[in-house]
Amino acid sequence: MHTAITIDALKVLDAIDRKGSFAGAAGELFRVPSAISYTVQKLEEDLNIAIYDRSGHRATLTPAGRYLLEEGRTLLEAAENLAHTTKQVAQGWETRLRIGFNTLLPAECLFPAIRAFYDLGVPVEVQIIEEVFAGSWDALQSRRVDLIVGADQLSKPAGTFTTKALGKMNFVYAVAPDHPLAAATQPLAEEDIARYPAAVAADTSRSLPPGHAGIFRRQPTITVANIDQKIAVQQAGLGVGWLPESRIRSQLREGQLIALDVHDVRQPIMLHLARHAEDQGKALMWFWKTLSQSEELTSWLET
Amino acid sequence: MHTAITIDALKVLDAIDRKGSFAGAAGELFRVPSAISYTVQKLEEDLNIAIYDRSGHRATLTPAGRYLLEEGRTLLEAAENLAHTTKQVAQGWETRLRIGFNTLLPAECLFPAIRAFYDLGVPVEVQIIEEVFAGSWDALQSRRVDLIVGADQLSKPAGTFTTKALGKMNFVYAVAPDHPLAAATQPLAEEDIARYPAAVAADTSRSLPPGHAGIFRRQPTITVANIDQKIAVQQAGLGVGWLPESRIRSQLREGQLIALDVHDVRQPIMLHLARHAEDQGKALMWFWKTLSQSEELTSWLET
DNA sequence: TATGCATGTTCGAATTATCTGAAGTTGTTG
DNA sequence: CAACAACTTCAGATAATTCGAACATGCATA
Numbered sequence: 001m002h003t004a005i006t007i008d009a010l011k012v013l014d015a016i017d018r019k020g021s022f023a024g025a026a027g028e029l030f031r032v033p034s035a036i037s038y039t040v041q042k043l044e045e046d047l048n049i050a051i052y053d054r055s056g057h058r059a060t061l062t063p064a065g066r067y068l069l070e071e072g073r074t075l076l077e078a079a080e081n082l083a084h085t086t087k088q089v090a091q092g093w094e095t096r097l098r099i100g101f102n103t104l105l106p107a108e109c110l111f112p113a114i115r116a117f118y119d120l121g122v123p124v125e126v127q128i129i130e131e132v133f134a135g136s137w138d139a140l141q142s143r144r145v146d147l148i149v150g151a152d153q154l155s156k157p158a159g160t161f162t163t164k165a166l167g168k169m170n171f172v173y174a175v176a177p178d179h180p181l182a183a184a185t186q187p188l189a190e191e192d193i194a195r196y197p198a199a200v201a202a203d204t205s206r207s208l209p210p211g212h213a214g215i216f217r218r219q220p221t222i223t224v225a226n227i228d229q230k231i232a233v234q235q236a237g238l239g240v241g242w243l244p245e246s247r248i249r250s251q252l253r254e255g256q257l258i259a260l261d262v263h264d265v266r267q268p269i270m271l272h273l274a275r276h277a278e279d280q281g282k283a284l285m286w287f288w289k290t291l292s293q294s295e296e297l298t299s300w301l302e303t
Numbered sequence: 304m305h306t307a308i309t310i311d312a313l314k315v316l317d318a319i320d321r322k323g324s325f326a327g328a329a330g331e332l333f334r335v336p337s338a339i340s341y342t343v344q345k346l347e348e349d350l351n352i353a354i355y356d357r358s359g360h361r362a363t364l365t366p367a368g369r370y371l372l373e374e375g376r377t378l379l380e381a382a383e384n385l386a387h388t389t390k391q392v393a394q395g396w397e398t399r400l401r402i403g404f405n406t407l408l409p410a411e412c413l414f415p416a417i418r419a420f421y422d423l424g425v426p427v428e429v430q431i432i433e434e435v436f437a438g439s440w441d442a443l444q445s446r447r448v449d450l451i452v453g454a455d456q457l458s459k460p461a462g463t464f465t466t467k468a469l470g471k472m473n474f475v476y477a478v479a480p481d482h483p484l485a486a487a488t489q490p491l492a493e494e495d496i497a498r499y500p501a502a503v504a505a506d507t508s509r510s511l512p513p514g515h516a517g518i519f520r521r522q523p524t525i526t527v528a529n530i531d532q533k534i535a536v537q538q539a540g541l542g543v544g545w546l547p548e549s550r551i552r553s554q555l556r557e558g559q560l561i562a563l564d565v566h567d568v569r570q571p572i573m574l575h576l577a578r579h580a581e582d583q584g585k586a587l588m589w590f591w592k593t594l595s596q597s598e599e600l601t602s603w604l605e606t
Numbered sequence: 607t608a609t610g611c612a613t614g615t616t617c618g619a620a621t622t623a624t625c626t627g628a629a630g631t632t633g634t635t636g
Numbered sequence: 637c638a639a640c641a642a643c644t645t646c647a648g649a650t651a652a653t654t655c656g657a658a659c660a661t662g663c664a665t666a
Contacts, residue, residue: 003382003386004386005386007306007308008306008309011306022643023642023643031624031625032625032626033643033644034626034627034644035625037643037645038625047389047390047393049390049393050393054643054644057634057641058633058641058642058643062393063392063397064389064392064393066398067389067392068385071385078377079306079378083307085370085374086352086367086371087350087367089366089367089370089371090352090353090365325614326612326613326614334653334655335655336613336615337616337654340614341653341654344615345652357615360663361612361614362613607666608665609664610664611664612661612662612663612664613660613661613663614660614661616659617658617659618655618656618657619656620653620654620655621653622651622652623650623651623652623653624649626649627646629644629645629646630646631642631644632641632643633640633641633642633643634639634641635639636637
């Protein structure tokens with residue numbers, strides 16, 4: 001049960017090639033030439049192949065030896081990287097960080113931070129997961145995610161969490177320009193609104209029954225998975241409802257959606273960063289600090 | 304100058320995880336438990352990290368230990384594969400095989416053979432290189448390629464080569480349907496032809512001056528890189544000339560090109576496989592045998 | 607609660623692997 | 637031809653790894 005290839009043997013092959021001789025490699029590795037001879041011959045014996053052609057004065061690599069040298073360099077580098085990255089993990093870098101973000105915010109608000117994080121070169125896999133309504137807190141509490149970007153204060157569960165306010169998300173009541181409500185008398189009354197399907201994003205919380213979105217009236221609804229779909233559905237005139245103002249700036253400007261006055265106004269929501277109070281991983285704390293100061297993120301909110 | 308990670312240590316970590324205990328791993332590796340303890344502790348000391356949490360009865364992996372185990376498995380597999388593939392190279396498989404093919408043939412005639420070759424699972428990198436006219440033999444002689452598919456007998460150079468006939472390539476004189484020559488009296492005379500640009504594929508031989516394609520008259524030419532381009536240029540009505548009949552079967556059938564009778568007919572060319580007589584690599588001989596019997600290849604030729 | 611068994615560690619000694627230094631062979635260069 | 641370089645062989649020295657015995661601790665069962 002013996003492994004033929006060892007990291008040390010590959011190092012020796014590499015040094016021989018770079019220095020041009022067994023003697024040169026011996027010098028670099030602080031060994032004597034016969035030790036180099038021994039290592040090479042042991043490798044040849046264990047693999048049962050000839051790595052060097054010794055018919056000349058100077059040993060030359062066989063095709064198999066050349067192949068082993070070149071592929072072996074890849075392995076050497078991987079072994080060195082693994083030692084390095086393992087140490088980084090031991091120093092507190094998580095191997096994985098899952099970031100949940102409220103669908104009220106666009107995924108791209110996280111991209112600059114993620115890009116900067118990858119530039120650090122630490123071995124952490126970053127995952128981003130979109131959540132709707134109470135899904136954000138639920139995901140954090142049940143540890144489906146490690147960090148929440150855009151958690152509200154309404155559905156915060158029991159437990160010790162650390163939060164930081166990011167800014168307010170405003171809402172507008174938006175309809176497509178050719179929707180009947182676009183021509184109705186403003187401010188819109190509840191009975192006017194109730195006549196048309198509401199576009200509703202389905203809560204991603206796993207603790208609540210499906211379809212529970214704070215709607216108990218008999219208004220018909222179109223259920224979608226996230227805010228992007230809600231915007232699209234309302235833009236297509238299939239549904240009506242509240243939308244985050246910053247998310248539909250261009251649609252409002254270009255007339256693809258129309259903001260209406262409503263009798264019962266939906267209040268802005270303060271959105272937060274949130275994490276478990278006891279979590280202190282280096283990647284988590286890095287993102288906490290970076291996203292606390294992210295202009296890309298706050299450009300979608302009112303501070 | 305000491306490498307922390309060894310292949311053996313990674314094997315030990317793997318066995319511990321699979322067997323669920325140090326004792327289990329010791330059994331599998333035919334060692335005693337204290338030898339396992341020693342290996343793990345040596346690795347921890349060399350990396351200067353804790354791989355196992357020993358606060359319980361049974362040692363459990365730290366996050367860094369888990370990371371090392373999982374990434375280390377990749378390295379273990381790579382090392383085993385390298386030993387295997389190196390042995391294959393030593394047994395006569397080349398690390399690389401360059402196949403030159405005459406542009407008169409389509410690249411896809413080689414694909415079934417290449418696919419079958421990859422199914423062998425041997426560590427040989429296959430490259431295909433297109434050649435025009437004398438470029439085929441030139442590439443073989445100067446060892447830019449190891450095998451030629453579609454070598455003619457006209458430009459065969461000095462040297463000891465092994466050849467095998469594959470079949471004949473027929474030629475037709477083809478023009479676009481709206482080209483003036485399409486309405487000319489047949490068989491076309493030389494003076495009729497000379498009035499329009501000839502489409503010419505540039506010889507890829509490096510031993511000849513550029514532009515040397517057997518044309519010494521003052522007929523204007525459009526020079527292209529290969530037969531596919533020659534077909535396209537002639538189909539667009541920009542040039543005229545001889546084309547391999549099998550390569551333009553569908554164009555002739557659909558009327559995108561028209562075959563004309565010419566006074567001076569171009570004779571068919573016998574195409575061959577060719578290699579250096581002394582080359583006997585396993586991959587080379589595999590392709591030699593396979594392509595000798597390839598129906599995909601001979602479907603483009605007349606046998 | 608006591609007992610038996612499993613798990614992992616410590617430690618000195620045994621065993622194995624690797625390295626060293628000296629002598630030797632062969633090729634290359636001035 | 638002499639000097640030097642390159643690599644090998646071989647016995648002995650050194651270093652690394654494994655072993656076996658004793659030990660400490662946790663867990664399951666009677």
